[in-house]
Amino acid sequence: QVQLQESGPGLVKSSGTLSLTCAVSGDSVSSSYWWTWVRQPPGKGLEWIGEIYHTGSSNYSPSLKSRATISVDKSKNQFSLHLRSVTAADTAVYYCARDSEPHFYGMGVWGQGTTVTVSS
């Protein structure tokens, strides 16, 4: 059974960098799936942040592309999100997820989510 677990600081200072990791168990980040980050501000809808394939190929939301970096660590079987220059608008629950196969069949496996608050 595939499981994803997000981890990282729950509190980040404004203008700082938000760094989260998603540990993968029951599968390999080198398998034929895209690995994704999604966030959800309090009381609001879902926002797709971006995705990465084990080859290093990645795609990002245009609104976050200048500040976000998603990377894969095959040795630790995990992938990460770094979001620079954060503001209060980046306060959200952050989810990692695994795409289905084929890629366009949606995200079938999700982590439980981790809450990140940006403080001034």
Add this chain to the structure above:
Amino acid sequence: EIVLTQSPATLSLSPGERATLSCRASQSVSSSHLVWYQQKPGQAPRLLIYAAASRTAGIPDRFSGSGSGTDFTLTISRLEPEDFAVYYCQQCGSSPLTFGGGTKVEIK
């Protein structure tokens, strides 16, 4: 970027009633690329429907999806108490992948 507009924002219904949720795209989306999720409070989203009309494993057959082009629908034939939640559509065929704003199905 493909914009998905879901309507209504809130649907107030009673258990046993039929729910019809709409997802409209700003440009044509392949049926193969349209999915639906269910999200309950405090939980991660759960994939319900892929390829517009195919249920994922374990999803009851009271959930059905349909549509093509720019108009897609999620139908819950008879609402069970556990179906009251927020539902999101997403297009997965064109980067950036985008979500609709969600429809909350609440108990009337």
